[in-house]
Amino acid sequence: MGKIAFVFPGQGAQYVGMGKEICENYEMASEIFEQASEAVGYDMKKLCFEGPEEELKKTENTQPAILTTCIAMSKILENEGIKPDVSAGLSLGEYASLVIANMMDFKDSVALVKKRGKYMQEAVPLGVGTMAAILGMDKEVLEEVLDLSKEFGVVEAANFNSPGQIVISGEVKAVEKACEIAKEKGAKKAVILPVSAPFHCSMLIPAGEKLSGELDNVELREGNMPVLSNAQNKYYTLDDTKDFLVQQVSKSVLWVDNVEKMINDGVDTFVEIGPGKSLSGFIKKIAKKLGTKVNTYNVSDMKTLNDTIDVLKG
Known part of the structure; x- marks a missing residue:
């Protein structure tokens, strides 16, 4: 078997009810949601499980909510002995990759992406x-x-x-x-x-500048696995982490390049973790264009979690 990659979705994948089943069945998932609530100052379970949708859709709420759901699910997989060799995420999803690679504490990251969402929304007036x-x-x-x-x-x-x-x-x-x-x-x-905003273009450079100031207050570490950068299609190093995260706000998301790089580096199994399953579709199309076959699994609820564990532990 080749290498396994954990991949994480970005903004837009959210839905009311995400993570609820997992939390009801796994104490460790519930604890992740509790930690997130402490970090952001509101009830993360209530927001994710009950909404309302209008609140969940606000960028500064969406980003920490998706990140929390992704980390809660990935911790269960890791506890089952399913560990990735490499990780990548689409935009916001990159933060989940950094957390599972131990490059950033979860509580720091969830507070940081709340601010990231706020700065991204504020960078350009609504309607512009x-x-x-x-x-x-x-x-x-x-x-x-x-x-x-x-x-x-x-x-x-x-x-x-x-x-x-x-x-x-x-x-x-x-x-x-x-x-x-x-x-x-x-x-x-x-x-x-x-x-609500023109993400990943030069109009968001001011948001990246504000995020840079916040990153000065966050402890960043060397990772225990390779994590790919959307903005540069290179693996993170400790020295690059801050620059890559600042660039990521206003530069293109090179997801096709990221997936091609992982496949070329020996990944043949992709596990998409978190709400939605659009990344699995993208990955299959990218692999097809390369003329190769990959396995894709999606973990978003108890059924998909159990199915994935059965296959990867079997």
């Missing part, structure tokens, strides 16, 4: 920026589209999620224009996303 998913278009053609749209304002590639799915980010007019041009140039779809 947006994001859009461009489906069925090559990276090279999309670069032309972005060049043609720049006269209308800031517009940049934000997420390279999978072959044929790229998310763009920037000022509303420029993003709308890019969607128009993308359709003219053969994109299957160009859809404005229901987001």
